[in-house]
Amino acid sequence: MLYIVGLGSGERYLTKEAEEILNNVDLIVCYKGYKKYIEKFNKPTYTSGMTKEIDRVEKALSEAKNKDVALVSTGDPNVYGLASLAYELNYIKNYNVKIKVIPGITACLLAASILGSPLHDFVVISFSDLLTPLDKILKRFKLALEGDYVICIYNPLSKRRKEPFLKAVEIMREFNKNYIIGIVKNAGRENEEKRITDFKDLYKNLNEYLEYIDMNTIIIIGNSETYVIDNKMITPRGYLNKYKVIPCYKK
Amino acid sequence: MLYIVGLGSGERYLTKEAEEILNNVDLIVCYKGYKKYIEKFNKPTYTSGMTKEIDRVEKALSEAKNKDVALVSTGDPNVYGLASLAYELNYIKNYNVKIKVIPGITACLLAASILGSPLHDFVVISFSDLLTPLDKILKRFKLALEGDYVICIYNPLSKRRKEPFLKAVEIMREFNKNYIIGIVKNAGRENEEKRITDFKDLYKNLNEYLEYIDMNTIIIIGNSETYVIDNKMITPRGYLNKYKVIPCYKK
Incomplete structure (x- = not known):
């Protein structure tokens, strides 16, 4: 299962739903600049840099075949985040992963x-x-x-x-x-x-x-x-x- | 102090910031149809009906002179909620109350x-x-x-x-x-x-x-x-x- 999770903007604006999911997944995938925001969840992480969005989404999808994975964005994953790319790659490349988007407070x-x-x-x-x-x-x-x-x-x-x-x-x-x-x-x-x-x-x-x-x-x-x-x-x-x-x- | 708090849409999407404020205020003011969403905070409440928005905002402002009050909206108070009305009435009617808006997941x-x-x-x-x-x-x-x-x-x-x-x-x-x-x-x-x-x-x-x-x-x-x-x-x-x-x- 792949959760695409919005962290909101700033720690105080995380939702209960997002927090619960991040406490329960097996792997968190994110942009390397956001690693500091997810360290407190104490989970295995995979990070990569700017322009490596396809890399991150593919990593998240391939791991999500047999793990619970969170692909995180700051703000909301639907507002200039990676949600649509994840749905598209899941379909084109036949990952057949179940995806759920968790909204966040967008900036x-x-x-x-x-x-x-x-x-x-x-x-x-x-x-x-x-x-x-x-x-x-x-x-x-x-x-x-x-x-x-x-x-x-x-x-x-x-x-x-x-x-x-x-x-x-x-x-x-x-x-x-x-x-x-x-x-x-x-x-x-x-x-x-x-x-x-x-x-x-x-x-x-x-x-x-x-x-x-x-x-x-x-x-x-x-x-x-x-x-x-x-x-x-x-x-x-x-x-x-x-x-x-x-x-x-x-x- | 008056907090204008967004509950988000559905209980799972409350932010930590909103929850903490609702757990700490002296009074919660809201539309009567939303009473069910705030009962769990176990606080004194003031509710009124549709078209009574000015009444609710004035109640919240007058009580906020010497208490901590939360005026709650579902979703985000800035998106078709009561935040601008509160700022306006605070100014016109000289309540001189400090106001803070707490964003929520809008629908x-x-x-x-x-x-x-x-x-x-x-x-x-x-x-x-x-x-x-x-x-x-x-x-x-x-x-x-x-x-x-x-x-x-x-x-x-x-x-x-x-x-x-x-x-x-x-x-x-x-x-x-x-x-x-x-x-x-x-x-x-x-x-x-x-x-x-x-x-x-x-x-x-x-x-x-x-x-x-x-x-x-x-x-x-x-x-x-x-x-x-x-x-x-x-x-x-x-x-x-x-x-x-x-x-x-x-x-």
Whole structure:
């Protein structure tokens, strides 16, 4: 049996289901950078590096023929994790392994809670163009702005991959709205930090933000109703209008 | 102190952080239908019914002035929960209470894990037009289809509110694609069920689906690459193409 387990973001956000499974499997397979998160389960482990995703999934599938194996992701395995690759390789290569996905708190939910309450109808999009063509990413991003969705951006930029972010900034500029923007680095980890700013500031200080934002950052762009109370990012659901509790503090 | 706590979907998906907080607060405030989920914490509770959201939030805020209070939502408090209303009322009515949001597994993540691995870049949208105008919902839905996003629909329809769903079906028909559609009812509960179908079947048997789908249902519409393996809904991330492991079983 193969469990594809989401660790959530930070140790405090592991679910009971995930914990129980990790305490009971025979082998844990994960990216080598995440080994520190699974050591406490005291299990045999197999790790490999970046771009070795197929290797890890095949190892997990072949061992899962006669063991209980957990293939772990941080966050949720369905959100830019390895769940679909495992189902695909299981089928193509006839492993015939039973697979179960165990959800986890994905980074945008934790980032949202750190920023306050920024979500309403929302989009989750990755700016990594390793597997998705850049044109498709930018088209999706533009349509999300057109739809006035709250937008959660994963993998916004890295030292070597700045182009998707820079093009997205240009698209935002065309919309000519001073979006509220929340930025959370290392959500749920010791060195967690957050900033709440707006598009004007981001654009004016773009070079500084290009240094600040990294692959462990989640960016949440508010919709047209998002505003800031006491350094918290709030997107109203509409109760106050519906029930005539007028938000007199809003401009 | 006011904690706005996500219970996750189903008991097994509570996080350690949420459990610890619920074990330590002085009062738990929730929708009366969720009382059964919090009884095990054996705490004083305050409950009220549907449309009494402002009442519950004000009760929680006023008690939180000198107690530790948990205002609980199922799923995640940021995803169609009461977090933004709490921040707003705290500010407008000068409660001056410290608020912390504790994320939970929102229903679409659990539904996705039950369906297999359907997510890639995705949209979360509610079809309830109680607080969001129907035009805005439908515009967002259409743009999500245009962007080839995976789409997770909350509150798809109720006995009395079928119009948003029926209009969305008509919009999908205009796109003329046989979308793979996953339907999960009562995710994480005893009576959990799932169906995986496609747009042609949904359209042909619309009346049956109008009976089947309810407010405890999550619908996930695949993108143009989503397909089905062994009754699991899979949206590839692109590894197999990138690394030339050709998915020979795909039409």
